[in-house]
Amino acid sequence: MTGTQGAPDFDQLAGLAKSLRKDVLIMTSEAGSGHPTSSMSAVEVMTALYFGGIMRYDASNPQKRDRDRFILSKGHAAPILYAVLAEAGYIQKDQLNTLRRIDSPLEGHPNMLRVPGVEASTGSLGQGLSMGLGHALNAKLDGLDYNVYVMMGDGEVQQGQVWEAAMAAANFGASNLIAIVDQNGYQQTAPVTSVTDPNTYAEKFRAFGWNTVDIDGHDLHATHKALVDATNYSSGPSAIIARTKKGKGVSFLEEDFTWHGRGVPKDQLDAALEELG
């Protein structure tokens, strides 16, 4: 099947990406915690996916049986998911600043029972690809034509379950399953390279029987093309390794992993927003 609906307006997507990045900064700053930098690395991929004509969804009917699915396996990047869901119309934009509050459904990690458009409750890393495979297998059972996109982190793929799912997905020929690794280079306490070599991930997925592509995950054109190609690939599952920067867009956040679980303090927020333009 094709997920493309003509070429998107890339200028418009770039503007949207900037605005989503700001949403992430503001809501995590307001909350005083959260994972802004892990969210900022994923902005372009999610922008292209949701607003570049790749994913088919209807925010007024979140459970539509033939909708495309997006599973945020790296659940700590919840802020960017919420920002995207607000932009797509699943939730109200003014809800974003309730992030992590006791009376808000926008929990620290996504809860599918509380937020429309959230396809899986995640936060314990490594589980999303398996759930995505379950969704992908269901399409065949029900004779439906939909795709399942699963975003993982480059630290997350250290989880063994990811490779269990990778092996099974190839064996089932799940061509409607597309994994995206947001390779932002850092895990909670260290650069990923100090633990595993993320530059081998494409090769590893290939060895597991996946169609793979390695791209600059902040280049909207490259990201969009990779998503279109992966969506159209019909001989098995596809993995997109998106090379990104943790905290992309704000110099004092970029590639400083000590920001992993922290919101930008209010007295630094204006400077951060200003840098985004």
Next chain:
Amino acid sequence: MTLGTRAGLEMGAATRDAFGRALQEIGSSNKDVVVVDGDVANSTRAEWFGKDNPDRFFNVGIAESNLIGVAAGLAACGKVPVAASFAAFLLCNAYDQIRMSIAFPKMNVKLVGSHAGISIGEDGPSQMGIEDVALACALPGTVVMVPADEHSARKATQQMVEHVGPTYLRVGRSGVPVIYDENADFKIGKANTLRDGSDVTLVANGLMVSAALDAAEILAGEGITARVLDMHTVKPVDEAALRAAAVDTKGIVVAEEHLHHGGLGSVVAMTVARTNPCRMDFVDLGDQFAKSGDGDALLEEFGLTGEKIAEKARAIAKG
């Protein structure tokens, strides 16, 4: 198997066989039911469903974590996945996946753990699920069932599929004595009173129900009448039946093929402690792994017998 002989019970099929047959029956009419297997379907008996419904049967390989995630994804799409493996591998290997992918989002997944308990025998401790009930009970919102014989296991399988929400069904490898007829009364959360008595109450599930009936027979010979409750549902437990037992009799002995901590014994004790504290004692595996050997001999060696239940019940009845 010597269990059930004092009570005059006939040997029957294993509860895993009954589960497999029931699943096969249900699968032919309920097309939402799918099975996710971890390459042990010939052991769990889920293969009988798989042979009839190859399109709805997924062997994900020897990978329980992935098994649970795939089941969760299928459940999110409205399917009723039966995730079946050995109790030890399913609950212990994939516990975080069960917690996060199934229990937390309340996915309608039917967990089935076979080869539970030490009665599996020669394969030894690595294969024996002896902590599965404790782990399953610790999952918020999950129904936990331990049927005693083939007929109740069949009914439990049917109710498990009808129930909406996560469930755990524990079944065993070996044949067990037949307690019920085909019309076995089985309702989630409702204990079955198999024998009435006023001196002491024996609460059991799984194959220890047969042992409890043996114990009741032994005690009857001594003039002690024992009430026997088949507590096939550990969660939600039948609180009313337990409260009544605590009031009507002098105390309760709980018998289970499980570790001491966190199983049926803990659940019963917590229940009566709240409103009707009474004398209690426990027949279980204690705080230890078993070992390899003949299943019947293991039950004997680890004290999972009617005699042991009778001994503890006697002390309560006479105390």
